[in-house]
Every structure is written in structure tokens, then in C-alpha cells.
Amino acid sequence: MATSDELQPNSASHSEISPDFSVIVPIYNSANIFPELYKRLITALEPAFSTFEIIAVLDGCRDASFEVISARAAQDSRLKVLEFSRNFGHQAALTAGLNHARGKWVAIIDDDLEDPPEILPQFVAKAREGFDVVYGVRRKRKRSLVHRALYRLFYRISGLLMDTKIPNDAGDFCVMSARVREILVSMPENNRYLRGMRAWSGFKQTGVEYERCARFADESGYSLNKYFELAFNGIFSFSYKPLKYVTFIGVLVAILSIEESIRIVYGKLTGHIPDVPGWAYLTVAVLFLSGLQLVAIGIIGEYIARIYDEVKQRPKYIVKTKLNVVQGKARDASDWR
Template identity: 40%
Template sequence: MNRKITLVIPVYRSAKFLHKTIKAVDDQRKESNWDLEVILVEDGSPDNSFEIVEKLSKEYSYIKGIKLSRNFGHQIAVKTGLHYATGDYIAIIDDDLQDPPSLLPRFFSQLDMGYEVAYGVRKKRKEGKIKKLAYNSFYRLLDSISETKIPLDSGDFCVMTKNVKDKMLTLNEQNPYLRGIRAWVGFKQIGLEYERSGRIEGESGYSLKKLIKIAKDGIFSFSSLPLQIISLLGNFGLFISVVFTLFTVIRYFSDEIEVAGYTTIIIMMLFFNSILLISLGIIGEYIYRIYNEVRNRPYTIIEKTINT
């Protein structure tokens, strides 16, 4: 059966090499004889990426271009692209060929076999040691605290059926963590190992700030552990208070109470104030996210589209 294929590709700072990515996609299209649709979502890139998208859309008729009014972030860009995807099978890949289109036939074959989702599991990464350590630590932390089983070392690179895509889009979250949502909706899924390539050119658009935001989205969207930590801190603080009270009472009846006690008081005040501030920060994070949801703002603004 000839199924329509959609590739969703977020575009950011890729004006210099986007044509190489599309060339690789087109080569695979010809080899696999795809009925193809490519959705390029330009996420408020500071370079002239959208001009390149416009040129490519004239050269390749199956390209649809979407320009967001500003940088809303990778996850929002992908979610926007999914809304425009009309294929029977949908793939999410990056614009820098770290997830080569040549891998896709292997992934699509799993959908032909009855799976609803086939996601990539990164066997090797081409980042520095510190960054790899941070990624590995985060994925294992999230796996240990998440109420939804999110596969280890899996990113956004995946293929899915239209059915799964439609179900994912029913979750209209302002701060989506798509690989978590993909796991949450369920269905028959399989992970396939692959060796992730290095970027063909340029530097990653993921700054430390953006990486921290994605990590927070994953933790706060799929775990209640931060709230449980508040209870643990409260119980720990209560335990310290009881022990210190007993210690003080014993000293009182032993006539060991001194007027001096400034250091002890300061230490106790700093300890409990720290617990209060940590607790307020965690509660504030949840309140802010609730506030974002109840405002019911659109999660993105589209400035311009091509061929949609």
C-alpha cells in the first residue's frame, strides 16, 4: 500500500545547510518512492532561514513552510508542524542531519508490521563529555521519578501513525514535552537503536537555558516528585525541630542553658528559611504552569505559511 509520508522538520539557524538536508530527504524520497510531504517550521530564526525555506518550496513542490512570529522553542515548533501534517505516517527529524533520512525506511517498516510508533534510541552521541553526562543523568532521573514510562535515551526523532499524531494533539499543553506525551498516549511502540551523527554544520540551537527549560517541562509535566520533596523537607525539618527541642529541654533541666546561643539560632533560622524558600519555589513553578494553562493563550503565533 502506498502511504503518504510527512516529515516535520523544525528550522532554526540553518540557512547555510538546510538545502543539504532537503537534498538528503529528496534522495531518499526517490529511492523509496515516497508520496512525500515536508513541513519546515521556521522557529523565529535570527538568520535568513525562512528565505531559504521559500526558495526550497519553489524547487520542491512537496514542501510546506511555516514561519512563527518569534522563537517559541523546539517543542512548540514540532507541535505546530504536527498540526499541518496530513500523512498516514509522520516522522520528526532535525534540520541538521543528525537523524539522517536514510534511517527512516527502517523505522517505517516497523509501522508496516503493526507498531504505531517507532522511536530512535541513541546508541552513541557526538557531543562533549559534559553534555553527554548531563543528558544521560537527566534521562535516568526522569525515568526514575516519572509516573509515565519514558524510554531512556530517546529524543524527538521518531515515526508514528496519523492516529497517534491525532491523539497527541488532543493534549493542548502550553509547555509540551513531546517525547513524554508520545509515551503517555500509549499504543504499540518500539525503540530502535541508532548511532546519532554529528551536525553537518554550525552549532546546536539548544542553549543551556533551552535545555534547562525542556528538562523542567519533562519533570514538572510527568512527575509529582517535586511536590513530594516538599513533604519530605517538611518532615525532615520537623524531625530536626523535635530533636533540637528535646536537646534544649534536657539542657534546661540540667542547668546548662546559657544566654549565648546566637550561632545556634542563626543556623536554625537559615535552615528552615531555606526549606521554606525551596518549597515556595517548587509550588511557584506548578502555579505558574497552571496559570499558563488557564490563560488559554494560543501556544504559538504563525506569521506566514507557504503551500499550506
């Protein structure tokens, strides 16, 4: 399916050659950050790779990001640009980048420069020791105490709930082989949690510790609500344990209720329980059971909502504009996924 308003790629002799290395950068309102990010990426990659590409995926930016990045792309055909028709989310932007990446090795890095581009060659050197995935492990975060506490809590809770073991303090920042990229691209789910999908794929994986920097400029477009949404996607996409726990609690409450019912009937029959209204006891019991039922319904609803998203089979994203992107590849026959 062809997109409206698609721009033809700039002509460049080396654009037809599959590069050694691809870097995917999801972009959201980063007009003030991208020039520095681009400069540091070029400085890090040029000595390490003979050919490479940088894939900037603009996820419904509201600032001048497209103007800034397209101006760079007009001067450097190694910079590929995908502009979404609207904001589809961080994971959709990563998915679009993976769909268009052509390198033997593929890296993912955020646009805020919290993850240093300079260690990407170190990731690749580690991967060449026999690893299909090398991910960054955040040794230290320069974020608020609340954010650090929530990150730590999520990784510990997810470790208990998820069936797939996901490394603690490891985000999307990584380098992966082309075959892992192909596996991630082939996975059809819409509610995507790529670091979990990456772990699920198997293969030989390892982490490299690094210190995460502070955001280079502006404020993050990733709100606390989006962090919770990502966390829920991770838990509900990779585990049935919440349903199992709810079932276990329901059975336990049912057993306790039967035991209490027998005790009350026996007490009434033998006269050990006085005839009093008992409204406080009943109120507490009803409120507790009502709350438990609502929690159970909410958990079941999370799974049903994800089933609903999958059966609609809508595209994960829509590309409005392409720059410097090679056309006609078999694995890139469509501009919507």
C-alpha cells in the same frame, strides 16, 4: 482566524492527496544546513514512499532560512513551509508541524543533521510490524563531555521523578502513526514536552538504536538554558513527585525539630545543658531551614507558573506565512493554536 501576510499554496495536482508519509522539521537559522538536509531527505524518501511531504516550520529565523527554503518550495510542492511571526520555541514548532501533517505515518527530525534521515524508512518498516511509535535511541553522541554528562544525568533523574516512563536516550526523532499524531494534537497544554506526551499516549512503542552524528554546520541555537527549560517542562509536566518529596522532607524536618525542642527543654529543666549563647547552632539551623523553605517555594512556583500559562489560553504559536499548505481542512481551520 486568518493570519496576515498568508501566501497562497502553490498549485500542484498531488497536493490535495493525503500523502503516505509526513516529515516535520523544526527550523532555526539553518540556511547553511537545509539544502543538504533536503537533498538527503529526498534521497531517502523517494525510493520508500510513493507520496510524502516535508513540513519545514521556521521558528523565528534570523538568517536567510526563509529565502533558501521558500526557493526550494517553489520548485517542489512536496515541501510545505510554515513561518512563525516570531520565535515560539522548538516544541511549539513541532506542535505546528503535527497540526498540519496529513500522512499515514508522521516523522519528526531536527534540522541539524545530527539524526540521519536515511534511517527513516527503517523506522517505518519497524512500525509496520505492529508499532504505533518507533523512536530513535542514541547509542553514541558526538557532543562535548559536559553535554553528554548533562543528558545522562537528566534521563536518570527524570526516570526517578516522572510518573510516565520515558525511554532513556530517546529524543524527539521518531516515526508515529496518524492516530498517535491525532492524540498529541488534541492535548491542550502550552508547556509541551512531546517525547513525554508521546510516551504518555500509550500504544505499542519501541526504539531503534543509532549513532548520532555531529552537527552538519554552524552552532546550535539551542542554548544550555533552553535545555534546562525543556528538562523542567518534562519533570513538572509529568510528575507530582517533587511536591511529594518536599512534603516528606518538611514532615521529617518538623519531626526532628520537635524532638530537638523536647531535648533542649528537658536539658534546661534538668540542668544538663549549660547556659551558653549557642549562636553557631542557631545560625546553622536558621540558614538550613530558610534554604529548605526557598527550595520548596521555588518548586511550588514552577507548578503555579504552569497553571498560569494554561489559564491564559494564549495560542501556542502564530503562523505568519504558509507555502504549499493545503487550505480548508477541518483539522486545520485555524492558523493559530
